[in-house]
Amino acid sequence: MSIHFAFARTRAAMLLALSAAMLTPATAVHAQQAAVSISVKGHHFQPAEIHAPANRPLAITVKNLDATPMEFESVSLRVEKVVAAGSEGVVNVRALAPGRYEFFDDFHQETRGTLVVQ
Amino acid sequence: MSIFNVTTGAPFRVLLAAAAAAILTTTTAARAQNESAFHELETKYIFGSFTFGSSTGLEGEKAIEPDTEANFGKRSGRYAAGETELELEHTPNQYVEIELGPTFSYYNISSVPGLDNRNMGGINGVEGTFRFLLVEPGPSRFAATLSIGPEFHSLDETSGDSVWNYGLETRIEADTELIKNRLYLAFNLFYEPETTTQVVGGSFGESTIGASSALAFQIFPGVAIGVDVWYLRHYDGLGFNSFTGDALFVGPTLFWKIAPKVLLSTAWEAQVAGHEAGVTSALDLEDFSRQRAKLLLEFEF
Numbered sequence: 001m002s003i004h005f006a007f008a009r010t011r012a013a014m015l016l017a018l019s020a021a022m023l024t025p026a027t028a029v030h031a032q033q034a035a036v037s038i039s040v041k042g043h044h045f046q047p048a049e050i051h052a053p054a055n056r057p058l059a060i061t062v063k064n065l066d067a068t069p070m071e072f073e074s075v076s077l078r079v080e081k082v083v084a085a086g087s088e089g090v091v092n093v094r095a096l097a098p099g100r101y102e103f104f105d106d107f108h109q110e111t112r113g114t115l116v117v118q
Numbered sequence: 119m120s121i122f123n124v125t126t127g128a129p130f131r132v133l134l135a136a137a138a139a140a141i142l143t144t145t146t147a148a149r150a151q152n153e154s155a156f157h158e159l160e161t162k163y164i165f166g167s168f169t170f171g172s173s174t175g176l177e178g179e180k181a182i183e184p185d186t187e188a189n190f191g192k193r194s195g196r197y198a199a200g201e202t203e204l205e206l207e208h209t210p211n212q213y214v215e216i217e218l219g220p221t222f223s224y225y226n227i228s229s230v231p232g233l234d235n236r237n238m239g240g241i242n243g244v245e246g247t248f249r250f251l252l253v254e255p256g257p258s259r260f261a262a263t264l265s266i267g268p269e270f271h272s273l274d275e276t277s278g279d280s281v282w283n284y285g286l287e288t289r290i291e292a293d294t295e296l297i298k299n300r301l302y303l304a305f306n307l308f309y310e311p312e313t314t315t316q317v318v319g320g321s322f323g324e325s326t327i328g329a330s331s332a333l334a335f336q337i338f339p340g341v342a343i344g345v346d347v348w349y350l351r352h353y354d355g356l357g358f359n360s361f362t363g364d365a366l367f368v369g370p371t372l373f374w375k376i377a378p379k380v381l382l383s384t385a386w387e388a389q390v391a392g393h394e395a396g397v398t399s400a401l402d403l404e405d406f407s408r409q410r411a412k413l414l415l416e417f418e419f
Contacts (some may be wrong), residue, residue: 073176075158076255078212080176094212097256102158106378112157 033057038113040083040105041065045113054098054117063088070111074103077115155339156299159375161261162291164342165304165332166371166385167414171293172261172304174251175209181418183207183217189276191408193399195229199407201275203245207416217247221271225278232404236278243271243283253292262292274314285312299336302344306330311356323356326405332371340375346385352405363402365392367410379418386411 034056039046043066052058062072064083072091073080083089096117105111161171167185188200205219224239247267255261267287274281293304308328315321328351334344348367354360369387376382388409392402401408 075160075173075176078174078176078209080178097254099257104157109378 033059035059035061036115037061037063039063039065040070040111043070043105043108043111045103045105045111048113049116050113051116051118052096055095057095058093060091060093060115061088062091069107071106072103073106074101074115076101077103080106156336157339158299159302159336159340159342159373161293161302161304161334163381163383163414163416164302164334164336164373165293165344166334166346166369166373167383167412168348168367168371168385168387168410169304169306169330169332169346170263170265170289170291171302172251172253172255172263172291174213174215174249174263175207177209177212179207179209179418181207181416183219183414183416185414186412188411188413189407190410191403192230192233193403194231195233196226197228197230197233197407198226199276199278200224201242205245205247213251215247215249217249217267218244219246220244223271223273223275223278227278233277234279238278240273242273243269245269247287249291252290255295259295259298260292261294262290265289265291280317282315282317283312284314285310301336302334302342304330304332304334306332308350313356322354323359325353325356325358327351327353327358334371334373342371342373344371344373345369346371346387348387350406352402361395363392363394363405365389365402365406367406381416383414383416384412 101115160173162173183205186202203221205217207217223242225236227236249265253262269285271283287310290307311325330348332346334342336342351364367387371385374382394402
């Protein structure tokens with residue numbers, strides 16, 4: 001009985017340690033990741049300039065409020081993502097050095113904005 | 119180290135005139151353009167695609183790329199050989215790009231010493247390329263990428279003979295932006311060891327090393343013109359066992375982003391200097407061709 005109890009306790013401790021090990025990196029990464037949000041309406045980014053901290057991964061939520069699809073794209077961020085009409089998408093970007101990064105809607109090339117990383 | 123015999127014939131003078139005209143045109147055009155109309159370019163193909171820029175694409179990007187290289191002219195006779203790779207390109211993340219596709223070759227050879235007369239085409243193996251971003255473009259705007267390209271060919275690239283040929287095209291592709299969104303400079307280092315087994319018997323190794331530099335100027339939004347210079351050395355053996363010749367190629371380049379998802383990259387180069395081991399004539403027309411051209415189209419989907 002006591003052997004079974006000890007084994008169950010050991011197994012519970014191992015599971016707890018394993019869970020902690022698996023969750024810790026994810027939680028740490030999540031804590032480091034900054035988040036910004038931007039909308040597209042009337043084929044204009046709102047706001048046209050967004051800000052984010054340097055040297056932290058970034059999640060950009062793009063809300064497409066137009067009735068046509070858009071493609072969020074950036075050469076310097078090295079990302080592209082199609083966002084359907086009336087929906088939103090998340091673009092994950094690596095940690096960035098300070099600077100200005102252009103982005104645009106590849107389906108409507110005149111729709112442009114800037115990410116300022118400080 | 120060989121001493122170049124620079125050819126002073128008509129092709130070289132035409133190249134110089136073209137370069138001068140390009141510089142004049144670009145200077146004038148640069149003054150006339152509204153700077154805000156010029157946006158960032160992915161640099162991989164803006165140098166004409168003999169020399170590559172460092173860009174590894176955008177995460178999630180997929181494209182089909184017919185990529186053709188043609189070679190023209192040997193010491194005598196009529197020589198034309200080309201290879202088209204039908205590449206499927208994918209960028210799985212912000213640091214890596216993968217290309218893979220079959221190749222097709224065609225030959226029109228007549229009265230060239232050492233080569234059989236041949237007028238034929240056919241499927242010629244498969245090529246892959248794995249590109250890894252080594253240096254990210256930071257405030258200095260300098261970036262570098264390592265490119266490793268394993269290849270298999272069933273037809274000899276020069277002669278069209280049936281062979282089993284394996285190669286590993288390895289490059290360092292670096293670039294920087296000299297004027298924001300307008301003027302770009304690239305450097306490539308190149309090393310390709312190859313081993314070939316002939317169907318009729320016998321096998322041999324060879325290797326080519328080289329370096330290039332290219333300038334590209336975005337003359338209109340989405341259009342870049344430039345000049346590319348390549349220096350190549352060829353050896354028998356995989357480890358530079360025996361030097362057989364070297365060549366200097368120079369020529370103009372053109373990049374055109376035709377539509378948001380379609381681009382064209384092309385270059386034409388002439389061998390303006392070179393030396394073949396044991397031969398007194400100018401140029402190395404045994405290991406390299408008199409002229410070469412590149413035409414690449416990209417269709418993103």
